Amino acid sequence: MRGGSLWQLGQSITRRLAQSDKKPLSRRYFASEADLKKTALYDFHVAHGGKMVPFAGWSMPIQYKDSIMDSTVNCRVNGSLFDVAHMCGLSLKGKDCVPFLETLVVADVAGLAPGTGSLTVFTNEKGGAIDDSVITKVTDEHIYLVVNAGCRDKDLAHIEEHMKAFKSKGGDVSWHIHDERSLLALQGPLAAPVLQHLTKEDLSKLYFGQFQILDINGSTCFLTRTGYTGEDGFEISVPSEHAVDLAKAILEKSEGKVRLTGLGARDSLRLEAGLCLYGNDMEQHISPVEAGLTWAIGKRRRAEGGFLGADVILKQLQDGPTIRRVGFFSSGPPARSHSEVHDESGNKIGEITSGGFSPNLKKNIAMGYVKSGQHKNGTKVKILVRGKPYEGNITKMPFVATKYYKPS
């Protein structure tokens, strides 16, 4: 759901990287520090041993002093604090902001209770995904949403174009891009207990998907109980001038158990949770139905349409999509993006879009797309890594059970 293409990370590792035996060896990514944008926590990361790498035009920490494996495990045992200020938060306001947004996303925005949000997909005319996003209806006249850093320019241009057209027909909508705020993600079993120390509001009443504007550590924050790890946790939008203080306070209150965690572990965590990474598991040519996000298409929307590409998507809902996103276990080397998936007879039936070694499960996990009909759990497959087939099987996701905080 979040992030962008991690495979384009300038890994700045001295070895050459090969994603598959057919791809050419990638060159080391030389990006001058001066060209990259820095979040409010940049110096804080460096002071804490952050290994900074270029990501979507920003200089972001891929890991700190602990290994990616330890970091990933620690998130699920204790907790992690991520700097996700590179992502783009914006507000849509006005009497018609809800019907406006409904022309661009598949969610039933009107049906959301105030203070509630959901994962959704911005679609294009062909029914493909422009980006995925967590949107929240704050009130009937205010929607808060967060989009991927790598899609910022594309998404904002798209929204602006449609907003102009909508307004020219008399619609009342405006936007504000929250560049004055920084987004932090606090995830794991200690997220709620630690955050509770920093706010007077009773967090036990804020359930998964819910939103509140409240005072945290002395500043007005937008708080959403959501995340990209499968754990209970929050995304906190804090005024940028208070971001470092908030990060410090969170780490202190946890007595070191919650650790600063980088993008490397973030990718492992979201993969374990079965969540899409836009740019890998979801792209312009993949529809939300194919991606297994039919649940995100509001019931009323399935009947009425009214979003870009609705005709394609509604047809897929009727006939079933031709390809489907599934999870895989495999033996041998971890399956990576673009590895071919074959059936047991050696016929190509699909492709891996994300994969790696799961630090929590201690085995290879991957996700990808296979032809409908071949997608059932348990289906035995062969995955080609560097030209050699390795045994695998299709499995349901998430790989690691989610722990979202929901009312019992």
Place this chain on the structure above:
Amino acid sequence: MALRMWASSTANALKLSSSASKSHLLPAFSISRCFSSVLEGLKYANSHEWVKHEGSVATIGISDHAQDHLGEVVFVELPEEKSSVSKEKNFGAVESVKATSEILSPISGEVIEVNTKLADSPGLINSSPYEEGWMIKVKPSNPAELESLMGPKEYTKFCEEEDAAH
């Protein structure tokens, strides 16, 4: 990053001094300014593999600098015994959590032994890159190739320059 590499090389230093080695002489090592350990008595390729030439056998592995940059190794792909390797050609791959790296042979020859321990314990490459993390033993077909490899001092400088460039 310096702190992490220091911790890594300290761990390696301890491992090296406590592991039982075939000869009674403990290998001397130098801590380079880039904080990875570079072993004396070995030759190095600019793709970060090392070669230990003892008589008619050459042992090959990857350097401490390489394993540190790679991160935790989760899988190693190695050739079969009796297969041949060629200088600067790929003979296998090392997988870490986040990336795959090819391993290139610093010399040409026939593979006479493969470290089967790496199948169950790929992490030996991280904990003991010069000792227990050895990958293959080769009968060199052209010993002169060793001359063109770097010595420890040269390799140390090479690592520093590479790190400084990014």
